[in-house]
């Protein structure tokens with residue numbers, strides 16, 4: 092620390108950090124959208140980065156989740172402690188529920204094919220969902236080790252337009268995971284390949300009153 | 307370590323390497339321009355990014371103190387390392403204290419810079435690189451050649467051979483009959499590394515940003531190997547350069563917009579993780595932050611060179627650099643290749659050695675690097691400043707002490723520097739691409755155009771670039787076409 096101070100002898104002693112000007116002339120948001128337009132943009136941008144997007148009204152949500160798990164041949168599903176019980180109500184009992192508890196080891200999780208979670212907020216301009224490890228999302232690891240992540244976004248409440256708006260809503264003391272599309276690499280001749288380590292398939296469900304009748 | 311011109315001469319003769327590099331840099335470059343053009347306030351974000359970093363650097367002592375207390379309050383432990391040796395010793399002792407002999411690593415420039423893996427190996431600890439490209443480099447006994455895509459000098463056939471031959475020595479072997487399809491290669495890496503992640507007790511990472519206000523660390527990545535290393539092990543050790551601090555959580559709104567678009571040309575990278583100390587039952591139970599100086603305070607003491615510490619390691623400057631494109635990443639002789647390496651390495655390490663004295667000359671000063679840099683680092687300005695230091699000497703800070711450096715006259719360093727300058731001048735295509743680019747972008751300089759070009763004029767007064775380079779003018783007015791011939795292989 093003494094070295095740092097010695098290196099800064101050109102800085103007047105009385106200067107405070109706030110006296111170094113930072114002009115924030117950039118936009119808080121890019122464009123003027125209705126709530127519905129923001130949701131549309133989110134869906135478009137999620138799909139751009141190869142997330143699979145579904146839209147459904149609240150009553151049809153359990154059936155959709157059951158179908159997505161069945162389509163993948165899921166034999167087990169990781170379940171965050173605070174996930175609304177109704178969301179998995181249509182999933183047959185033959186699919187093993189694996190609750191997210193402290194005892195659950197990475198090896199246990201490796202044997203689970205799918206996970207269903209909610210999210211904290213979603214960013215339309217970038218096509219990002221943010222998880223903050225709240226009870227309906229569980230610990231960070233459950234959305235990492237299984238190969239198939241189904242993430243439910245409540246629209247329009249959980250959708251913001253921009254990165255600045257998302258940060259305003261988030262609590263920095265919680266561990267945050269920002270997810271934009273499934274795990275991907277371009278390390279081999281810049282060919283994009285999905286999934287080296289994280290889930291290879293990300294399915295996002297937009298659900299809420301305004302999505303009724305669309306799919 | 308060979309000086310830049312000797313290393314560059316070897317790499318320019320490697321046509322495979324050059325072809326791979328050209329393809330990569332041009333592809334990323336074009337994509338980046340599109341991603342940046344999507345934001346009409348890019349120049350303002352860029353100005354804010356530069357200003358936030360300047361504020362931080364001018365008051366680095368203040369922000370580091372805040373960071374330390376915030377990390378400690380959140381349950382982490384902070385260690386200070388003056389140089390590579392000290393950092394390596396701290397990390398080695400921390401790993402030894404856990405009783406483990408194996409660690410998983412997220413790609414990190416800081417740990418590459420200090421040679422952590424070999425220091426750990428000396429202590430009998432194996433560090434596994436888990437980024438796909440870093441895995442290719444590690445299995446191939448090779449060095450990274452690009453900041454973003456470290457194995458870009460390898461093509462799929464070479465990668466297949468490396469996997470087939472070497473994976474078994476490090477853990478789970480490559481599957482029988484492995485093809486060279488990228489998806490198959492990625493699958494082989496997934497299986498090989500998953501075994502390591504699931505058993506790992508210690509993870510080592512760097513960080514893209516550290517928030518002074520809250521003690522939050524941020525890792526930006528694509529593959530999820532970062533998330534694996536940050537959340538599955540019991541102990542997490544992060545080695546981070548002291549310049550990576552930003553004042554507030556809100557400041558991330560600037561950098562999380564600048565970095566992905568400049569780097570991978572995406573609206574947002576697939577994964578960003580943040581953590582603040584430790585969280586009960588979620589992630590590592592012990593978190594250690596090793597704050598690394600290793601020449602950074604010397605760089606800070608130089609009022610011209612200080613701006614190099616704004617760098618957010620996006621790699622955009624590599625992809626536009628005509629010299630990097632031909633010379634390749636290895637020629638720069640350090641963890642930091644390309645234009646940023648040419649100004650950062652000689653500042654971190656001093657200009658005493660041949661390779662470091664030659665780096666400020668490894669450029670045609672075309673200015674393309676400055677144009678793309680999301681934090682507006684005037685790389686050409688620093689290059690010229692460092693050339694002066696190599697040739698004329700002058701005041702500088704060395705290992706925390708202010709001294710006057712003697713000119714490198716008659717020494718190996720100066721010879722190397724001059725050879726590098728000549729190497730650049732001797733490669734007409736390098737020089738011309740550079741100058742042409744500067745002339746072509748000239749129309750962006752006036753204050754009227756929107757888009758990326760505007761950032762130029764928003765952040766500083768620019769010298770005017772001549773409409774036509776001297777070389778082009780000569781060719782046009784003298785009508786001879788002999789510039790292409792020599793030594794362009």
Ligand code: SF4
Pocket residue numbers: 568616617618619620621622623624646675678679680681682683
């Ligand atoms: S110098 Fe600028 S362009 Fe180059 S890597 Fe650093 S931030 Fe990116």
